[in-house]
Amino acid sequence: MILYRCFAWSERARPAAPDGPLWFPREFQGEGRHDNPDLYGCLYLADREISCVVEQLARFRGQRLSASLLRRRGLPLGLAALELDGAPLLDLDDPRVLTRERLRPSLVATRSRDVTQPQARALHEKHPDAAGLRWWSSYEAQWANVTLFDRAARSLHVESVRVLTLDDPAVIEAADFFGLRVV
Numbered sequence: 001m002i003l004y005r006c007f008a009w010s011e012r013a014r015p016a017a018p019d020g021p022l023w024f025p026r027e028f029q030g031e032g033r034h035d036n037p038d039l040y041g042c043l044y045l046a047d048r049e050i051s052c053v054v055e056q057l058a059r060f061r062g063q064r065l066s067a068s069l070l071r072r073r074g075l076p077l078g079l080a081a082l083e084l085d086g087a088p089l090l091d092l093d094d095p096r097v098l099t100r101e102r103l104r105p106s107l108v109a110t111r112s113r114d115v116t117q118p119q120a121r122a123l124h125e126k127h128p129d130a131a132g133l134r135w136w137s138s139y140e141a142q143w144a145n146v147t148l149f150d151r152a153a154r155s156l157h158v159e160s161v162r163v164l165t166l167d168d169p170a171v172i173e174a175a176d177f178f179g180l181r182v183v
Contacts, residue, residue, distance in 0.1 A: 004049050004051070006055065006079050007021070008073050032113075034120035036124070039124060048143060053171060055145075065166065085156075092108045139177070
């Protein structure tokens with residue numbers, strides 16, 4: 001399965017080193033949907049390029065999109081295609097999984113981290129073979145997002161990485177999604 005990650009990328013970094021495409025940035029985690037950095041690091045991925053780029057550009061809605069908005073911590077945003085080899089995901093978009101885990105869709109989709117982080121912790125502990133969680137994007141329900149736990153690192157491989165620019169098709173599509181004007 002190919003998954004996409006949009007992240008602050010250092011082209012000189014080794015894949016699993018800080019700012020590399022396979023780096024689990026545990027030390028920067030704590031505020032994200034499924035973050036539990038005391039237990040695990042995680043990567044936030046998507047099943048398509050636009051979904052992970054939209055996540056990065058969401059906070060700029062209503063602004064002009066300039067090249068400076070495609071940088072984080074002084075680094076350019078990179079878009080990585082990562083292959084996940086056969087590691088199982090808990091699909092929180094599957095009614096059978098929700099029923100088995102006693103979860104409600106509204107509680108999976110909430111933006112309230114005091115709800116989603118304990119859910120992720122419990123699922124991580126209950127399912128030690130699960131590579132991560134799959135759920136729907138809050139921006140478009142047909143897009144799937146994946147939280148990959150660091151225990152899946154050995155099942156993840158880099159297919160490609162590119163620096164995002166204003167003329168990149170994924171950036172253009174994400175800008176159109178939000179109605180961002182490109183400078």
